[in-house]
Amino acid sequence: MDRSERLRLEGKKDEMVSLNKKIISLSKREGFEKEEALAYVNLSFIYRTVGNYKLCRYYLELAGKIAVQVKDNFLYTKLYHECGEMNYAIGLTYRALDYNSKAIYYGKKLNQRGWLLGNIYEKRAEFILSKNHDSAFIYYHKGFDVDPSAFNSSLIGYYHLQQTKNLDSASFYINKAVLLLKKKDYWTSKYGVVYSHYAQLLFEQKDYVNALKFYEKSLEILQRTKRINKLPDLYHQIALTYKKLNNTEKENEYLLKYMKLSDHLKQSGNDILDLSLNKTIEKKEIEPEIIFFAISVGILLLLEGAHFLFFKYQKAENIGVTISPNQDTVTKVVISNDHFSELYDLLKANDVKFLNRFEEIHPTFFQKLLKINAQLTQSELSLCAMIWLGFSSKDIADLSFMQHRSVQTKKGRLRKKLNIPSEIDLYNFFKTIL
Numbered sequence: 517m518d519r520s521e522r523l524r525l526e527g528k529k530d531e532m533v534s535l536n537k538k539i540i541s542l543s544k545r546e547g548f549e550k551e552e553a554l555a556y557v558n559l560s561f562i563y564r565t566v567g568n569y570k571l572c573r574y575y576l577e578l579a580g581k582i583a584v585q586v587k588d589n590f591l592y593t594k595l596y597h598e599c600g601e602m603n604y605a606i607g608l609t610y611r612a613l614d615y616n617s618k619a620i621y622y623g624k625k626l627n628q629r630g631w632l633l634g635n636i637y638e639k640r641a642e643f644i645l646s647k648n649h650d651s652a653f654i655y656y657h658k659g660f661d662v663d664p665s666a667f668n669s670s671l672i673g674y675y676h677l678q679q680t681k682n683l684d685s686a687s688f689y690i691n692k693a694v695l696l697l698k699k700k701d702y703w704t705s706k707y708g709v710v711y712s713h714y715a716q717l718l719f720e721q722k723d724y725v726n727a728l729k730f731y732e733k734s735l736e737i738l739q740r741t742k743r744i745n746k747l748p749d750l751y752h753q754i755a756l757t758y759k760k761l762n763n764t765e766k767e768n769e770y771l772l773k774y775m776k777l778s779d780h781l782k783q784s785g786n787d788i789l790d791l792s793l794n795k796t797i798e799k800k801e802i803e804p805e806i807i808f809f810a811i812s813v814g815i816l817l818l819l820e821g822a823h824f825l826f827f828k829y830q831k832a833e834n835i836g837v838t839i840s841p842n843q844d845t846v847t848k849v850v851i852s853n854d855h856f857s858e859l860y861d862l863l864k865a866n867d868v869k870f871l872n873r874f875e876e877i878h879p880t881f882f883q884k885l886l887k888i889n890a891q892l893t894q895s896e897l898s899l900c901a902m903i904w905l906g907f908s909s910k911d912i913a914d915l916s917f918m919q920h921r922s923v924q925t926k927k928g929r930l931r932k933k934l935n936i937p938s939e940i941d942l943y944n945f946f947k948t949i950l
Contacts, residue, residue: 529562529742550591553582557594564602566744567781572602590629592622597636600643605745609643610876616640634663638671649679666696667706670713677716690717705746708737712750719753724760731757748778884949889933896930903927904946 536555543552556579563571579595600615616639623633637659641652656675660668673689676682693710715730731754738746751774758767885892885900892900902912909927913920927942936945 529566532562533559549582549586550588553579553586553591554594556582557591557598560598560602564598564605564745566742569602569606576602589622589625593619593626593632593636596622597632597639600636600639604639604643610879612643613640616643630662631665634659634661634665634668637662638668641671641675645675645679653679665706666693666710669693669696670710674713674716677713677720683717683720686717686720690714705738705741705743708734708741708743709746711737712753715757716753719757719760722760724757728754728757728761744777745781748774748781751777881946881949885934888935892933896926896933899923899926899930900946903942906943 536558539555540552543549543555556575560572560575560579563569563575576595576599579591583591583595596615596619600612600619602612603609603615604612616636619636620633620640623629623636626633637655641655641659644655645652653675656668656672660672669689670693673686673691673693676686676689690710690713694714697707697710711730712734715727715734718724718727718730731750735747735750735754738750751770755767755770755774758764758770881904882897885897899912909920909923912918913923930936931938931942934945936942
C-alpha cells in the first residue's frame with residue numbers, strides 16, 4: 517500500500533492534500549503525466565468524502581484531460597471509479613453505473629491491485645442494490661473473491677441483515693470481518709464501516725446497549741478519518757438505538773444531527789448540478805467514449821410553478837400533458853401521468869435524484885442534444901427541457917423569472933446552436949430526436 521493510499525484510509529485529509537499537491541508539482545516539473553493525473557484523482561476523492569463536490573469535479577476534470585493523452589489501465593480504472601462514485605454521491609445512479617462498468621473493464625486488465633477491483637465490485641453492488649438485490653449479492657461476492665478483506669466480508673454480512681434477514685449468515689460474515697480486523701495494527705475508515713455493521717447486527721439481535729457502544733466506536737473512527745458522507749446514516753441509526761433505550765433526549769439530538777448533515781450534503785449536490793457539466797473526456801483510442809456528467813442541468817428551475825402548470829394543463833384521468841407545440845396552441849407530450857407526477861414530486865422535494873430519474877425515463881434526450889452541440893450552456897439545456905415538456909414561452913418566462921421577449925431571444929440563439937431552421941418548431945424538433 518503506497519503512502520497516499522494509507523493516508524486516504526486513515527482519513528488524514530491535510531496530509532494527503534499536501535502530499536498529492538507535492539506530487540503534482542514534481543510531476544509537472546519532471547513530465548510524469550500519469551502520476552499527476554493520479555494525484556488529481558486522489559484529491560477528488562478527498563473532497564468528495566467531505567461533501568465538497570465542486571472541488572471533486574474540478575480535480576476529476578484535470579485528471580480526465582491528462583487521461584486523453586496517457587494510455588494506462590490503472591489510471592483509467594481509478595479515474596472511472598471515482599467518476600462513478602461522484603455521480604452516485606449526487607444522485608446520478610444511471611451515470612454512476614456507466615462509469616463503474618468502465619472501471620471494471622480496465623480493472624480486469626490489471627495484473628495486481630485486487631483491492632481496487634474488489635472495491636469497484638462492491639460499489640457496483642451498492643449502486644444497484646435498491647433495484648436488483650440478486651445482482652448486488654453477486655457483486656458483493658465478486659468483491660470478496662478478489663479481495664477477501666474484513667471490509668468486504670462485512671458488506672456481505674450487512675447485505676444479509678438488510679435483504680435476506682438471515683441472522684445466521686449475517687453473523688457468520690460480520691463476525692469473520694471483526695476477526696480479520698484484529699490482524700491489523702492501525703485504524704482506518706474501513707474499521708468504522710465494519711464496526712457499524714457489527715453494531716447493526718447487535719441491534720437486530722436486540723442487544724441495544726452493546727450496539728450503541730459499537731455505533732459510537734464507528735462514529736469516532738469515521739469522524740476522525742473525515743468520512744463525512746457516511747455519517748448521516750450512522751446518526752440516524754444511533755437515534756433509533758436511543759429510541760429503543762427510551763432516551764428521547766439523545767434520540768432527538770442525533771436526529772437533528774442527521775437532518776442537518778443530510779441537508780448540507782444534499783445542498784452540496786445541488787450546487788454542483790447548478791454548474792454546466794456537459795464536459796467531455798474525449799478518448800481517441802479508448803473505447804467506449806465517456807461523457808463527464810453529460811446531463812441536463814438547471815432543470816430545477818421548473819420547481820417554482822410546476823404544481824400550478826400540472827393542474828392547469830393535465831387531468832388525472834388523461835395520459836399526456838395538454839400543452840403548446842408552437843407557442844400557444846394545443847398538443848401532448850408523450851409522458852405518463854405516473855412519470856410526470858414522479859418527476860414533479862422529485863422537483864417539489866428539490867431532490868437531486870430528479871435528474872437521474874428524468875434521464876432514466878428519457879435516456880437519449882440529453883445525449884442527442886449534446887452530440888449536436890457539446891457546448892450547450894446550463895440555461896440552454898434547461899430551456900430545451902422546458903420546451904420538450906411543452907411549456908409555452910409565457911410559461912417559461914414565468915418559471916424562469918424572465919421577460920417574454922428574453923425567452924424568444926434565447927430560443928433564437930438555441931436555434932443557431934442546434935442548426936434548427938426557423939420554419940421548424942422547436943417542440944416538434946425535440947420530439948423527433950427521441
